[in-house]
Amino acid sequence: MATKKFLYVNRKAPHGSIYAQESLEVVLIAAAFEQDVSLAFVDDGVYQLLQNQDTGALGSKNFSPTYKALGDYDVSKIYVEQESLEMRGLGKDDLMPLVYEDEDDDWAEKDSIHVVSSSELADIIEQQDVILNF
Amino acid sequence: MKFGILVNEGPYTHQASDSAYHFTAAALRAGHEIVRVFFYHDGVNNGTRLSVPPQDDRNVSERWSALAEEHDVELILCVAAAQRRGLLDEDEAKRAGKNADNMAPGFQISGLGQLIDAGIQADRTVVFGD
Known part of the structure; x- marks a missing residue:
């Protein structure tokens, strides 16, 4: 199967609408397709990653x-x-600490979150094949 | 060119579904291929056959059904999003123990994998949302 670069852009607050929750569902399902996945959080979407959420x-x-x-x-x-x-x-x-284990570095635990400027994010967006906006 | 289409809003409240329809119809007229139209979030509400808009207004779901029939376009509703919002085909209604179904002709229920697959297959994936 071809590998493409997928970017999921999350723009909305986590609990006033269902977009954030259903976007996360797409990301988890998409993982089975072994594509190159990135997530971006912009605008009120940054609230999705806040620590200590209580609904x-x-x-x-x-x-x-x-x-x-x-x-x-x-x-x-x-x-x-x-x-x-x-x-x-x-x-x-x-923000919540989000980490992954780097298989190329003896499974060292590394930070998944990268805070980037809007111009850096523009470059990241430019590199993608498929952008899904939620 | 091969297009994948994602519709994230329901009919009538937002323009997204109208825009998606016009884009899809225009792409087909111009000889492009539509890999699939995937309906997510409230977009699944485009797939009801029980909508009864006033006579002098467009009928959004019938319009999609007609497009599917004429051009053999795949119209897919996300199963999880559809179940949440009460969009059921005959099989899903039976499985969930409901006494009615409401899927419009030409629409099918499937999983989110169909969205990712459309993204992989298509040259361009176009998202219509709010």
Whole structure:
């Protein structure tokens, strides 16, 4: 099967609509297709990776722990747009730690999250074959 | 060129489904190939045959059905998204113990793998959303 570069662009807050949750479902299913997968979080999408989410009062499912499983699905390229974080008064420390084990480096645990500027993200977008926007 | 189409919004509330339809129809008219139209999120609501819009308005789901019949285009609803929103074909309705189904002609239920497969097969994947 051909390998393409897939980028999933997450733009919306995690719990006001279902986009974030259903986007994550696509990413997990897509892992079985062994494509080159990257995730980008921009605009309110950066809230999807916040630590300590609690949806108890909303009565909706808190799916945020699932992001921590991405490393096990070989999803290790997670780009968060710096400007989106800054505009919301957030920094990398506010995000869940997401890691993967690098098979080319004796399974060393490495950080999956890369905070990138919008121009760096533009370059990353430019390199993709398939971009799915959620 | 081979196009994959992703529709992320339902009919009438958002323009996304109309735009996707017009794009798909125009691509076919121009001799391009549509690998598949995949409906996700509220986009699955395009696949109901129970929608009854006013006479002087377009009928979004019938329009998709007609396109599928005329051009043999695959119209796929994501099974998980469809089940959540009560879009069921006869088999799914039976399996879920429901006494009705509502799938419009030309639509089929399948998995998210069909979206990824469309992305792999198509030269361009075009997303219609909000």
